[in-house]
Amino acid sequence: MLLSIIVPFHKVEKTLFRTISNISDQLEKEVELILIGDGIAKDIFIQLQDSYNHPRISIYNSAKMGANNARFMGVSKAKGLYVLFHDSDDLLPENTINFYLKIMLDKGPDVIVGNLQKILPSGESNKIYTFTRVDKVVTKQELSSNELYIFPTNIVAKAIRKECIENITFEDSSMFQDWNISAKVFHNINSLYISNKVTYQYYISEESVSSYKSNSLNKLENAENSINGIINYYSSSAANNRINNYYLQIIKVKFYYNLICRAISIGELNFAEQMRSKLKTVSYSHNTFQLLKCPKVLIMYNLISMKPIYSIFKLYMQKSIKRN
Missing domain, CATH: 1.20.1050 (Glutathione S-transferase Yfyf (Class Pi); Chain A, domain 2)
Structure with a gap:
């Protein structure tokens, strides 16, 4: 297995089904999807399991423990050489999984960094990053200060070699969860491949805007x-x-x-x-x-x-x- 896609979720709603459908449409032979429920009611969880009877889709539930704990429960279940974290209300652009698989097979870096497209409630969208040294493998020792500055703090849009993340210790805070994991991943990697290709569509809902302000x-x-x-x-x-x-x-x-x-x-x-x-x-x-x-x-x-x-x-x- 080359790639394990890990999706934590704390409630079952339309966006989750949209996300599962989006990823399952791109599943290849060497890719698995792991869904980790964060304290989901037992009857709803069973219904969800019955809805997705697929050999490469696994669904687990846990006591409510926060997104980061759910992510690392997913890492413990992952069979892939690489793991890719994904939130339950976002999407992968078409052919994203094939893009990751090709880089894994051809280049084999410790982490593959893609770009994010932020999509606002109004429908307006934009790329979040503009990377300069792209489409080749570099060691982190080669990175300039500006490149270190823009190394994304988000944990999504990164295919990470599993051995670089499975022994990480982390804190599950209500803010800056991604920073906590991403900074520790950077500590453990030696090589990376960066692309300006959008590999993640990040949807900003009215709820998430309110949460940011609170x-x-x-x-x-x-x-x-x-x-x-x-x-x-x-x-x-x-x-x-x-x-x-x-x-x-x-x-x-x-x-x-x-x-x-x-x-x-x-x-x-x-x-x-x-x-x-x-x-x-x-x-x-x-x-x-x-x-x-x-x-x-x-x-x-x-x-x-x-x-x-x-x-x-x-x-x-x-x-x-x-x-x-």
């Missing part, structure tokens, strides 16, 4: 545990691995920056200050030259770490929120 201090504190988990995972090797260390610093800046912005947006200024103090401890003294090649990280870092600029930035954000 920040709370508890969610932010929970998300902080996620970045702490990443830091601990890297601690044993980052100091001895240049590229892992650069990537960890970039992830920390992006993570703390996002937490600070969200904290300001709900008036949790004390938490924002706590995160600002942590961001200021990020070590850049030994890789300033590398940072200068990644202006987005430098801008984020300076916006938060330099007090006069941060004060203006905070005031601007607060006024923007009041206008909205």
